[in-house]
Amino acid sequence: VRPAFQIVERCRKLAAHTDEPGFITRTFLSDAMRGVHADLRTWMQHAGMTVSIDAVGNIRGYYAGATADAPRLIIGSHLDTVPHAGAFDGILGVVLGVELVELLIGRRFHFAIEMVGFSEEEGVRFGVPFIGSRALIGDIDGTLAVLAGDAIRAYGLDPAKIPDARVTGPTLGYLEFHIEQGPVLESLNLSLGVVTAIAGQSRCDVRFEGHANHAGTMPMNLRHDALAGAAEWIGAVEREAVAGRDLVATVGRIDARPGAGNVIAGSAAMSLDVRHVDDAIRTGVVARLLDCARQIAARRGLTFTSELRLDQPAAPMDAGLTEVLAQAVRAGGHSDHRMASGAGHDAMIMAKQMPAAMLFLRSPGGISHHPDESVLAQDVAAALETGVHFLEQLERTHG
Amino acid sequence: VRPAFQIVERCRKLAAHTDEPGFITRTFLSDAMRGVHADLRTWMQHAGMTVSIDAVGNIRGYYAGATADAPRLIIGSHLDTVPHAGAFDGILGVVLGVELVELLIGRRFHFAIEMVGFSEEEGVRFGVPFIGSRALIGDIDGTLAVLAGDAIRAYGLDPAKIPDARVTGPTLGYLEFHIEQGPVLESLNLSLGVVTAIAGQSRCDVRFEGHANHAGTMPMNLRHDALAGAAEWIGAVEREAVAGRDLVATVGRIDARPGAGNVIAGSAAMSLDVRHVDDAIRTGVVARLLDCARQIAARRGLTFTSELRLDQPAAPMDAGLTEVLAQAVRAGGHSDHRMASGAGHDAMIMAKQMPAAMLFLRSPGGISHHPDESVLAQDVAAALETGVHFLEQLERTHG
Numbered sequence: 001v002r003p004a005f006q007i008v009e010r011c012r013k014l015a016a017h018t019d020e021p022g023f024i025t026r027t028f029l030s031d032a033m034r035g036v037h038a039d040l041r042t043w044m045q046h047a048g049m050t051v052s053i054d055a056v057g058n059i060r061g062y063y064a065g066a067t068a069d070a071p072r073l074i075i076g077s078h079l080d081t082v083p084h085a086g087a088f089d090g091i092l093g094v095v096l097g098v099e100l101v102e103l104l105i106g107r108r109f110h111f112a113i114e115m116v117g118f119s120e121e122e123g124v125r126f127g128v129p130f131i132g133s134r135a136l137i138g139d140i141d142g143t144l145a146v147l148a149g150d151a152i153r154a155y156g157l158d159p160a161k162i163p164d165a166r167v168t169g170p171t172l173g174y175l176e177f178h179i180e181q182g183p184v185l186e187s188l189n190l191s192l193g194v195v196t197a198i199a200g201q202s203r204c205d206v207r208f209e210g211h212a213n214h215a216g217t218m219p220m221n222l223r224h225d226a227l228a229g230a231a232e233w234i235g236a237v238e239r240e241a242v243a244g245r246d247l248v249a250t251v252g253r254i255d256a257r258p259g260a261g262n263v264i265a266g267s268a269a270m271s272l273d274v275r276h277v278d279d280a281i282r283t284g285v286v287a288r289l290l291d292c293a294r295q296i297a298a299r300r301g302l303t304f305t306s307e308l309r310l311d312q313p314a315a316p317m318d319a320g321l322t323e324v325l326a327q328a329v330r331a332g333g334h335s336d337h338r339m340a341s342g343a344g345h346d347a348m349i350m351a352k353q354m355p356a357a358m359l360f361l362r363s364p365g366g367i368s369h370h371p372d373e374s375v376l377a378q379d380v381a382a383a384l385e386t387g388v389h390f391l392e393q394l395e396r397t398h399g
Numbered sequence: 400v401r402p403a404f405q406i407v408e409r410c411r412k413l414a415a416h417t418d419e420p421g422f423i424t425r426t427f428l429s430d431a432m433r434g435v436h437a438d439l440r441t442w443m444q445h446a447g448m449t450v451s452i453d454a455v456g457n458i459r460g461y462y463a464g465a466t467a468d469a470p471r472l473i474i475g476s477h478l479d480t481v482p483h484a485g486a487f488d489g490i491l492g493v494v495l496g497v498e499l500v501e502l503l504i505g506r507r508f509h510f511a512i513e514m515v516g517f518s519e520e521e522g523v524r525f526g527v528p529f530i531g532s533r534a535l536i537g538d539i540d541g542t543l544a545v546l547a548g549d550a551i552r553a554y555g556l557d558p559a560k561i562p563d564a565r566v567t568g569p570t571l572g573y574l575e576f577h578i579e580q581g582p583v584l585e586s587l588n589l590s591l592g593v594v595t596a597i598a599g600q601s602r603c604d605v606r607f608e609g610h611a612n613h614a615g616t617m618p619m620n621l622r623h624d625a626l627a628g629a630a631e632w633i634g635a636v637e638r639e640a641v642a643g644r645d646l647v648a649t650v651g652r653i654d655a656r657p658g659a660g661n662v663i664a665g666s667a668a669m670s671l672d673v674r675h676v677d678d679a680i681r682t683g684v685v686a687r688l689l690d691c692a693r694q695i696a697a698r699r700g701l702t703f704t705s706e707l708r709l710d711q712p713a714a715p716m717d718a719g720l721t722e723v724l725a726q727a728v729r730a731g732g733h734s735d736h737r738m739a740s741g742a743g744h745d746a747m748i749m750a751k752q753m754p755a756a757m758l759f760l761r762s763p764g765g766i767s768h769h770p771d772e773s774v775l776a777q778d779v780a781a782a783l784e785t786g787v788h789f790l791e792q793l794e795r796t797h798g
Contacts, residue, residue, distance in 0.1 A: 083657045084611070124659060182616030199615065203660055214767055215649035215672045216598065216741030217581025220641045222765070227650060231633035238627050242619045250614035251626060252655070252662045259652045261602055261670030263768070271660030273614045342615035366621065368613045369662045 003099050004381035010095045011375075014039060014079075015087035024085045024371065028125040028148065029057045029155040036079050040094065040117055047102035049115060055152065055161035056135040057119030063101050065112035071170035073394065074114045074354070075100070077178055078121030078132060078346055086373020090121060092361070093177040096380065100387040109395050111172050118346050125151065127205075127309060133346035135165035137353040172394060173321045173355035176347040177383050179375055183366025190337050191379040192386065193360035194326045198341045198348040200279045200314035202286045204272040206306040208233075208297060212258055212266030224301045227256045227265035236292045237272065240285060247285065248342060249274045272306075277314045277340050315348035318355030324397070325357040328389035334382055359383060402498050403780035409494045410774075413438060413478075414486035423484045423770065427524040427547065428456045428554040435478055439497065439516055446501035448514060453564035454556050455534040455547070456518030462500050464511035470569035472793065473753070474499070475515030476577055477531060477745055481523060485772020489520060491760070492576040495779065499786040508794045510571050517745050524550070532748035534564040571793060572720045572754035575746040576782055578774055582765025589736050590778040591785060592759035593725045597740045597747040598674040599713035601685045605705040607632070607696060611657055611665030623700045626655045626664035635691045636671065639684060646684065647741055648673045671705075676713045676739045714747040717754030723796065724756045727788035733781055758782060 017035035019025045026032045037059050041051045049061030059079070064070070077093025094117040101113055116136065123129030126147050134140050140162050149159045185193050210224030234251045241249035253271040272289065276282040290306050297304035326336035339360065347358045361379045365372070416434035418424045425431045436458050440450045448460030458478070463469070476492025493516040500512055515535065522528030525546050533539050539561050548558045584592050609623035633650045640648035652670040671688065675681040689705050696703035725735035738759065746757045760778045764771070 082659050082662055122659075122661070180616065181613040183618070183621055184616075201615070212769070213765065214580050214742060215651055216600070216647060216674050216743070217579065217583075217767070218647070218741075218765060219581070219583065220637070220647060222582050222586070225637070225649075227653060228633060228637045231630040231637075231650075234627060234630035235634060238619070238624070238630075248615060248617070248619060250624075250661070250663055251630075252614055252660050252664055253658045254626065254653055254655050256651070256653050261651050261672050262649070263651050264649055265651055273660050275615045342617075343613055344615065363616075366612065366617060367610070368616065369657075369659075370611045370665065 003103065003384055004377045007092070007095050007099050007380050008375065008377060010043065011087045011091050014091050014095070023083070024081055024087060025083045026079070026081045028080055028120040028131065029151045033057065033079065033119065040098070043098050044115065047098055048105050049101060053157070054135065054165035055157050055159060056131055056140070056165055057152065057155060057157060058132045058135065058165065059117040061098065061115040063113040063115070064108070066108040066110050070110055070112045071172050072112045072114050073172045074116060074167065074174045074350065076116030076118055076174065076346060077176050078118040080120050080122050080124065082122050082124060082369045084371060086368060086370055088179050088373050088375050089181060089368050090178070092179055092375060096177045096383060096387070100384060103388065104391070109391065111394065121346055129310070129344065130346060130349050133349035135162055136167050137349060138163070138166040139349070167353070171354045173318060173357065174347060174350035175325070175390065176345055176358045177387070178345055178358065178360060179368060180360040180363045181343050181368035182363060184339060185337070185360060185362040186364060186366060188337060190335055191362055191382040192329055192334050193337045193339045194322060194329060195317055195341050195358035195360055196322065196338045197277055197314055197316040198345060199275040199277045200282050201310055201312040201344050202274045202282055202308070203310035204286065204306050204308050205269065206272055206293060206304070207267060207269045209267050209303045210265070210301070213264045215262045215264055218264060223264055225264050226268040226302055229296050229300045229302045230254060230256070230268035230270060232296050233293050237289055240289060244285065247276050247281070249285065249289070275342050279313050312344060312348070315351045317347065317351065317357050321355040321357040324393050325359060325390055328386045328393055331389040332382055332385040359386060402502065402783055403776045406491070406494050406498050406779050406783070407774065407776055409442065410486045410490050413490055413494070422482070423480055423486060424482045425478070425480045427479055427519040427530065428550045432456065432478065432518065439493065442497050443514065446497055447504050448500060452556065453534065454551065454558060454560035455530055455539070455564055456551065456554060456556060457531045457534065457564065458516040460497065460514040462512040462514070463507070465507040465509050469509055469511045470571050471511045471513050472571045473513045473515060473566065473573045473749070475517055475573065475745060476575050477517040477520030479519050479521050479523065481521050481768050483770060485767060485769055487578050487772055487774050488580065488767055489577070491578055491774060495576045495782060495786070499783060502787060503790070508790065510793065520745055528743065529745060529748050532745035534561055535566050536748060536752040537562070537565040538748070566752070570753045572717060572756065573746060573749040574724070574789065575744060575757045576786070577744055577757065577759060578767060578772070579759040579762045580742050580767035581762060583738060584736070584759060584761035585763060585765060587736060589734055590761055590781040591728055591733050592736050592738045593721060593728060594716055594740050594757035594759055595721065595737045596676045596713055596715040597744060598676045599678045599681050600709055600711040600743065601673045601681055601707065602709035603671040603685065603705050603707050604668065605671055605692060605703070606666060606668045607701045607703055608666045609664070609699070609701045612663045614661045614663055617663060622663055624663045625667040625701055628695050628699045628701045629653060629655065629667035629669060631695050632692050636688055639688060643684065645739060646675050646680070648684065648688070674741050678712050711743065714750045716746065716750065716756050720754040720756040723792050724758060724789055727785045727792055730788040731781055731784040733785070758785060
């Protein structure tokens, strides 16, 4: 388990590169990302990789195959974080992949391995997630290039070269290691989970507008309190999700203005996040919730507006590559528990262009997106061993 | 109504003295206050008053009575504003009082009139409201003198002389003209309202703490969502206030952290503002709402904490002086509608030391603390006429 401890230590070291001292907060191409890139470059080179940073800020390490025209296996996860994050979400998958390649030194497979540390998965900086993986499959439109252009140039990169980030040439597929970020594996007393599909997501920005007024002089019956309307709707969102099956719906962000204790809120802007593996169920829930908001607004004399920010279909993983992964899990003596992912991952984007597979590691306490996020060294060792079996099985199959 | 138009014009003129160009923002003894004082000094002198500025920056105009030992009637309101204010909150009462005295020129009553333009009512600069009126009743402690000392000296005044600002000698009472800052008079189609009491206020800072977690991977039944708990409580606050009589309760500020759309909120901090003219009712409501929050927290596996920030008792106006004011309103042919004030005013402070009475003028649209704040010339004329009747009635009663 010595490599497993090194992986955990490296994740902790990368966590020190933060936009906000005292917390782990690292957004798309912030200054803190420079430190992460510098450390990873050293480790990747030590593992025998050739390192580059593409135009959207993905760090890419290339470990050559036995022949120059060898197809590529891509292994990756993300390096950015949510605000006040933990040390393992995303990062672990990158550091674990680098360690896996380091274990191989001297061995050449009939395929090359490209390790990718994606620069933007969470979507915190611009409200647009998956910029890193979308660049790899060529799914970056002009709008996004303009939106992120200044940040890209400030990092010393050239947005005009975004098309060059696209993966070309033959690939075997994509593999992602990631913490579960939920309580399911722990509740089953399992180290690992084989992901069968990633739930679809809807994200909306919504806003109630009323009238800001004096909290002492405006009688209750004459108010148009945007925050009171927002609170009623948050309750409705929760009830809808609780009533559903394998459905989650969340209001995580609220901004009520003007935001003074003695002034009735004139506006309340919020986020809505809805996820389900069945796209029809998910879009139906969103439609019902927006309709409910309109009814609340009408009854309270508020206006309601919403903007759909993300409508991401569910993404099934590749059946064949997932079977290789499940075999590798069993080869290590572990149970190949199959499960859906409620979180979005870069694997969902990569799956649009190539076979993708994903392995979950147990999250102690189910805690993620929080400073207490952790991982067990024994589970990291199990994942690493699974990785070795996976590569060997691929070599046997395609060699 | 020519005097009424002059009053409105003068308020608009004073509004041009601002700390922030493009807005009306004038805090305690800011440079902008010098222009206000210069204009008022001219107008007060023109009305036959002797003008001085006391050590906390109140401008005071003295209109002598028939005899040197005549008791004093104090008429006042405030000259400072909230940020991005309107032109009439406070200011109108001062300008209207000066006009009232100007109408009297040549007449001497058995009482003197002291007109006061209070320098700080809103509490914006130091977070401490009512500095001007508190100086008049001798309620300035050493802490406040230190807090405001630099500002006072910078204005060319001497904080050591704050005790001299205190009103000594016989007084008949205090009268304040003020816009309602609410929609009640407008909804009743009335120009004027006779204030019977200023509501007491409770202000609390409250906080729900739960567990921040991933919005996609944490099943609904295992969540400890601080914002969902906060939303449930905001609904309870609203229901409690709606069910009460002449009760207002407001959550105007909310801060949910970490505040990302894909993260369940781990904490939600809010303000609570409760106002009622009956202190027992008010404190009972606050206790019930905090108890309700604790129950919500217990049921949801959250923690709840609260801190009482203000516990301001209600201030009844003086029954005798209020009756004189009501008669004066009726003498002008207006309805003497009695009402409580949900907002705090200098009259609340002055009432601690002398009989106080207060007249509200209708606020079009109920709008205040906003650039759209306005007043109708016909209502200003009605208030001015009420002022004349009030003085004449006082003269008859005490003459």
